């Protein structure tokens with residue numbers, strides 16, 4: 126299967142714009158490598174998108190209320206902020222969030238839209254109940270799923286390509302997915318003292334929790 130995967134210049138990566146990546150155009154390993162560098166740069170040398178997102182996170186309290194309207198608004202805000210911080214702002218126009226009843230052990234899952242470079246992230250309606258919930262668990266679930274959307278949208282999709290197998294893995298928790306998840310946890314802790322748990326060590330053993 127002979128074909129090339131598109132590259133992106135370091136210069137462009139520091140100035141993310143809409144269309145930085147080509148849907149289904151890149152090597153999954155390259156995408157993960159670029160994302161890991163971008164994610165870690167959020168601490169010491171943030172790109173302008175990351176600086177704005179950091180300033181917003183530090184100055185504003187995201188308003189989580191115990192009703193579905195506010196939860197949807199807050200989740201949408203978080204998608205934008207963490208997209209700018211960790212994924213070059215490349216996901217927000219290609220992702221939707223849906224609230225659904227996912228069963229007792231599933232908090233979130235992601236679907237690639239058939240025939241389109243778009244993903245739907247489903248979050249469990251358990252989060253929208255009127256009992257107290259764990260904000261960090263909700264954010265961890267959302268960002269776990271965002272890591273799942275980046276590769277299927279932008280990585281090569283040619284049938285039989287080694288890259289396609291590499292980014293999907295058996296459950297989506299491939300080594301390149303894991304590298305991004307580790308970078309996100311590391312950066313969130315150092316930049317925001319935010320102890321996210323993307324389920325990295327447990328997702329291969331407890332696939333029912335993080336799909």
Ligand SMILES: [Zn+2]
Nearest residue numbers: 281283286288
């Ligand atoms: Zn390929």
Ligand SMILES: [Zn+2]
Nearest residue numbers: 273297335336
């Ligand atoms: Zn997962």
